[in-house]
Amino acid sequence: DLNPQQAEAVQYRGQALLIGAGAGSGKTRVLTRRIAWILSQFGAWPSQILAITFTNKAAAEMRERLGLLIGPVAQRMWVSTFHSACVRILRRDGKSIGLKSGFSIYDSADSERLVKIIATEFNLDIKRYTPRSILGHISDLKNNLTGWKENLAVHAPDFTPGQRGYQFGTVGDLEAIYAVIYAEYEHRLALANAVDFDDLIGRTVELLRTDPAVAEYYHHRFRYILVDEYQDTNHAQYVLVRELAGVDTGEKAIPGAPNAGKVGPAWITVVGDSDQSIYAFRGADIRNIQDFEQDFPNAKTIMLEQNYRSTQTILDAANAVISNNEGRKPKKLWTALGKGEPIVGYAADNAQQEAQWVATEIARLHAEEGIAYSDMAIMYRANAQSRSLEEALINTNQPYQLVGGTKFYERREIKDALAYLQALVNPDDDVNLRRILNVPKRGLGDRAEGVLLAYAREHGTSFFYALMHLDEIEVPTRTATSLRAFRDLMGALSQFTRAHDSKPSEIVAEVLEKSGLRAELEKSVDPQDASRLENLSQLQSTAAEFEQNTPDATLSAFLETTALVAD
Structure with a gap:
């Protein structure tokens, strides 16, 4: 049930294939059939295939479709987002670049919190230099694979990460401010054994470039790499694909080879449409798709232009608009679905x-x-x-559902509960531990936090270490009593977590109960707190669902899925 262009793309034998797939032209069908064809006709094993999508939803859909086509072996294949694939690689091999396997993944809210802490310590005006704008700049640098060391060497060579009392030379020197905060941010992430979203890609590239044994393992393992939505890749993701495929190792592909044997680079299939590139603001680089044929001189391009989703009227309008784009590969979407209804325009006064x-x-x-x-x-x-x-x-009395609003994992009560869980999995994670020191309120304000922080800095250790060595620190009696209670709470929860690691839902229940998060909301008279309580119950249900669907469930695996979904 494929049209001629789709069939050609599915069966193509060669090292590099670009499928130019217009909207609604059946690209998922082509990708899944191509994987089935590679398995049945090229003699590949499921473990030799890596399929990359952009969203968790697309990955789940592709896995489901593959299951229907080729049966349960689909479960043994890596079908995942860029970020999920990188987490798996870093969990397995990250130790050679200083990442312990239990590392935390910071979502944008955690990262903003950490940048805010750092900026405040440097006495920067965070209304003028907002954490979000600083992070945006750091993200751009990471997406271009510009490391903190090289950036610091250019803009603020007199700063060393971890340095106290640093003064900025010129007021308003943005590049210096960004460079110093980037360096300090990475330093703190390393101390916390944590990474942010951009690091997942960047650190994996670093690993593949600096550890030949690891690079060799993945070159040998993945012989067929397929990437969906290629127009949305940024520079770091582009380099990652090349590194995983072993394109730049100097090994040449064997001309006319019937499949991707053990020698030479992996065979790469990318699917994309430069007309659908909308993520430039997030670092996506449309040149990746436009220059594919230059990158791979023997690449084959196949255009899918038959649309199965829309009427010709819609396509004519879309073609007319997009034809104004510069530097695009010409293509004309068409459909067999007929002309369809005309488009209606209505201009109102207000x-x-x-x-x-x-x-x-x-x-x-x-x-x-x-x-x-x-x-x-x-x-x-x-x-x-x-x-x-x-x-x-x-x-007009019509039912509707509003999509959007504050996302589930960004809600305050959910972030609080997850912060407890993160601190239990990775005690070095200062950002999350400091978040919950006084949540729910237990009389531990800035002074109590400052005392522990000073001890941690002095001994070059984590906030958790300072809390556990509380008896060596001089603190007022009342504060000491509250801190001891918090220390004992975290100690007891840690013990419970170790004993019940394969039951994340039980750990969630224990944390909500013993921390007082649930009790605080239960005694509140604020009507909004009732829905916050429901959200906490929902988190517990999500953990239970994860347990049922994941054979070797652990708390850290559950936190990993929430982090990857949250962003």
Whole structure:
């Protein structure tokens, strides 16, 4: 059931293939069939295939489709996002670049918190230099594989990570500020045995470049690499694919070889569409797809132009808009689905009138044309626009679901519970331990935190170490009593965690109970706290679900999935 171009892409034998897949042209079908073809016709083993997608959802869909095509062996293949694949590699081999296998993965909120701590210590005005903007800059450097050492050498060579009381030379020298905070941020991450999202890619590239034995293992292992949504890759991801494939090792592919044997680089298939590149603001580099044929001089390009999703009217409009893009490979999407309904444009005088028209049109489509509410969607440009649309839907008595809002894993109560769990898995993780020192409130403010911090700095150790050596520190009696109670709580939870590691849901329940997080919300009269309680129960259910679906479940594996999903 493939059209001629799809069939050609599935069966192509050669080291480099670019599939230019227009929207709705059946690219997932082609990718899954190509994997099945590689297994059945090229004689590859499931373990020799690495399929990379951009989202967890796409990975799950591909795994499911592969299961239907080739059966249970699909479970033995690496079908995952860039980040998930890198976590697996770093957990297995990261020790050679200084990462212990229990490392924490910081999501954007954890990273912002750490940058805020560092910026405050340097007496920077965090209203002027916001943690988010500093992190954005650090992220750009990481996506281009610019390490903190080389960046520091150029912009602030007189700074050493861990240095106290450093003064910036010129006020407002942004590059120096970014360079110093980047260096200190990486230093703190290393002390905490933690990585952030960009590090997952960058540190894996570093590992493959600096440890020949590890690089050799993965070159030998992955003989077929397939990458989806290639137009969204950034420079670091592009280099990662080349490193995993062994493209730059100097070993040449054997011309005319019927498959990717043990010698030479892996065979690479990339699927993408430069017309769908929308992530430049996150570092995606469209040149990766545009220059694919220069990167691989013997590359084959196959265009998929038949669309199975839309009517010709929609495609004509889309083609007309995108044809204005510069430097694109010409392609014309077409469909066998017929012309379809015309596109309707409506210009209203104000937001209320616009919302009223939308609500009335939905009511008409539902009543007169029998279209289900669940088959209709309203898209708006800015969050502020949702209010007038919601009001219009309420006034016309129509059911709706608002998609978005604060994401589950970013909610305060969830972040608090996860911080406890992270601190139990990785005691060196200062950011999460400091977050929960006084959550729920137990009379441990900035002074108590400062005392422990000073001891940790003085002895070059972690915050957790300072807490465990509390008896060597002079603190006022009341503070000491509260700190001891917290220390004993963390000690007891640590013991419970070690004894129940394969039951994350039981650990979550124990943490919610013993920490007082649940009790604090239960006695609150604030109606919002009732939904916060529900969220904590949901976290416990998520852990239980993870347990059922994961044969060798552990708390750290559960935290890894929440970190990868959260971002």
